[in-house]
Amino acid sequence: MEDFHIENALYVLFTNSLADHDVILTIFVNITAISSSFAGRLIERDNILPTCFQLAQKNVVGAAKLLANISRHFPARMKIELDKLWEKYIDFCIDGLPKADDTECSDYLGYIVVNLTTIPGIRTEVAAQHLHKLLPLTSCDVPLKRRLIAVDILRNLSFDDELHPRLLDPADEFLTAILAPLADEADELDDEEIQNLPLGLQYWDKKRDANEIIRGRIVETLYQLCATKIGRTVLRSKGIYPLLRELDKATSQSKMENGALKLLNQEHTLHALIGILIRHEDDMEVPKDLDSIRRLK
Template identity: 40%
Template sequence: TDLEVNVDDLVKLLSPTMSLIVRRKTMEIVTQLGTPLDGSAGKYFQAQDFALGRAICQLCEATASDRTETLAALTNYTSGSIEAADFVLEHSKCVEIAYTSVVTNALYSSVASRLLVNVSRHFPDRVDQKLKARNADYIGALLGLHGSLLDASDEYLCAILAPLMDVNDNLDDEEMGKLPVRLQYYEKERDASDIVRQKLIEALFQLCATKHGRQVLRSKGVYPAMRELDKATEEAESKKERKLLSSQQEHTLHALIGILIRYESEMDVDPELSSIRELGTVEEQE
């Protein structure tokens, strides 16, 4: 059944001056409203000149005690609404809050990372610019989090890998069984955005910077998934259709496949290597 709500009432109840229990109960409703992917979530977020979206962001900025709930709600809304993602980026400090939460391993770092993934999916270049302004070496900071990012929940890996997969990928049962459960028997199409795919391939490539990252990606069946992406690219080119990947993406994808197809003992790489980029530097010097 449709949930009838009054945006004005929700905004008032989300005020930081309201009691914690009132804010929590209100956030339950707000988070539920952000769940549907039929477009209704975005309409609630944007209603009355983004009144609800602004209230969620302001509560996130004002009180750390509400961060888990507010970041979760923003994750829901930005999942299917590019307008919500744009508002969060342009009119709040929630992306910066989410980044700080992740690098400091705050209690709500897991949900914060999901918000970063969603907003980055819509606006990868803008997120990159915003985080660089905060920390020029933010990628290096994230590299140090491979152990926590690639945890048993597979949430981060699924968020990166899903947009690169397609229902027509030809994976056998053994290859399918290695994938995270949520990606087995995948029934969606690849993300249509060249920029999104490029950033996601680069993210997987960066995860290969550490031995732990490489081992997890191999064990989770990332190689077969990337093999199918590469095959789809070649098929599109042979039919003279629009390329799935740019030349830069192809280069990164092939480098990624080259790493994942090998055993760790064949890598001839220092296990303490801080960044995969150093591999290219070494090869150029040689």
Template identity: 30%
Template sequence: MDSVPKLYERLGEIPKQNGETVQSLKELVKFLQLGARKDLKTISLETILSMSAVTDNGTWAILSVPEVLVSLVFLLQDNDACITKDAACCLINLSADKYGPRELLNLDEEYCPPLQTKPKSIVHECFKHIFDKKSIIADHCCMILCNLSRDKDAAIQTYELLEDSEFRINDILSIFTKVQYNEVGANLHYLGPWLSNMTQDKRVRKFIFDSINVVNNLLPYTTYKKSTVRRGGVVGVLRNLCLDVEFNEWLVFEVDILPSLLLPLAGNEEFDDEDTETLPSELQYLPDDKERESDPDIRKMLVEAITQLCTEKKNREYIRDKGTYLIMRELHKWEKDPAVLTAVGNLVDILIRTEEEIGLENLKDVEVPDDLAEKFSKMDNNDTV
């Protein structure tokens, strides 16, 4: 039987995924156990980590050996900090691969090591660390969950696994909006994009809609300067909430979401008194050093959220009356990113038209000819690729 160093040499360069590589990985499994010697675990994890970080072929090989994946999830429970960190880093790399979520969310108990209890799921194991105030891999686990929930199907499966655990969305939102929940330096910023991913699922959006306090606790983070990751995640959540037209009026009039969406898009431009009075109070007489949101993806999501809120006539009229066009006009002058310019143009097109010109209570009611619908679908697919 090969020793770990010899296996490391055989796995060091992987020209392609093949039977020999997979067999070598399986031979590492006995060294990736909670009760294995630390030096053997360390070398084995270094091997897996280097493979997952360097080549797609290495990642695909690892993902094809569920025994290794289960062992990595187990090692999140290891008593040695270095071991848990290395295991978490391996899982970050593996979950980032397009095939990673499928394999990691569907681990089968038949691959559990002998005499060890199967982890409930990788989702459960990650949240155990996130809720542990003294966990040094809480941020790693946030990143793993973020990777696992990128597409809608994976987000739905993640939610279902979460439902089978003791952790609930309201508790997750609670620790996310605390100033410093973790006591050993983890910031939990990546819970932001995870929440954004999860709000692809209507059940998660419905939960957030059940409490105005939840949304109000998220709104300040649209201008959170300490982390683009957290800020972008929250804006993604808010943009997804705006997709539910039946709640748009509630967001506009009860939550008063518009100022929080507009403020990051505003610069330090001065308007005359008459125009200034139309703006929400939060946007009136901004300081000379006021800067716009620096990330174009976040700016685009903010504009898209406002555009979604314009679906119904009552909301459109309110959004017009609050000087939204002024902010969009100045943003359009300043903006350089083509995708953001397109988004701004779409919103401005709605704002400058009268309701008589629009002729619809609800923009979702417009009938698109079949040939144009097919064309738009192709354009959307091209944008995604």
């Protein structure tokens, strides 16, 4: 039988003596990093999550780290508990991300949002209320950690087919933000290809993002958008293929070892995406009444 005496003692110390919380938080963070069962038991403790959330509001990094770890193991259970604490917790977790001078605590609060956007309801809330805060964070001017957090959240949104019309609205804000890290001033585009791009990407005068992980996550985001007809239609009409062609040319000389750029069958996701976009919709043999190819059997 597992002995919980030490765990219980730490819990008592944590809830009864805030003077000890830093050390105990470090212990909890280290254990939850590798143990989902321990994370699950912490959720069941009466005061752990409320206390951690209060401490996170005071920029206690250990508290935010612990919340991020727990949300990684149990996002749905975390949502249930946070819903009880504060209606605006998503706002709080996101609001620190655009602030250049904000603390490390904001990074871990951002990871909570990454984990919670695996839940459809949270994805809908983020898409409806917080896109304007996240989209500027894909810029290469933003610190790498914040860029990764923003791109991961946006990537999670792309898995929700019902959000595709919102994400791909005529303003092209989402599309411009996720494509900008893939574009480069050296891309060889003809005038027609340039004119077909979203306005914000025409005559691009910046370098593409040098981080392979970010580029890979964005390629996967575009690939997920191709699950719906509206996604495929918009990506084709906005001339995305030439940008991907240039990305492929620029990166083909180096070996891509990052698994995020590969499908489960090891086919290169970028090439699979290009393969979809260069085909006419009729050639894909997708039933016209099928709203998402995820439902193909």
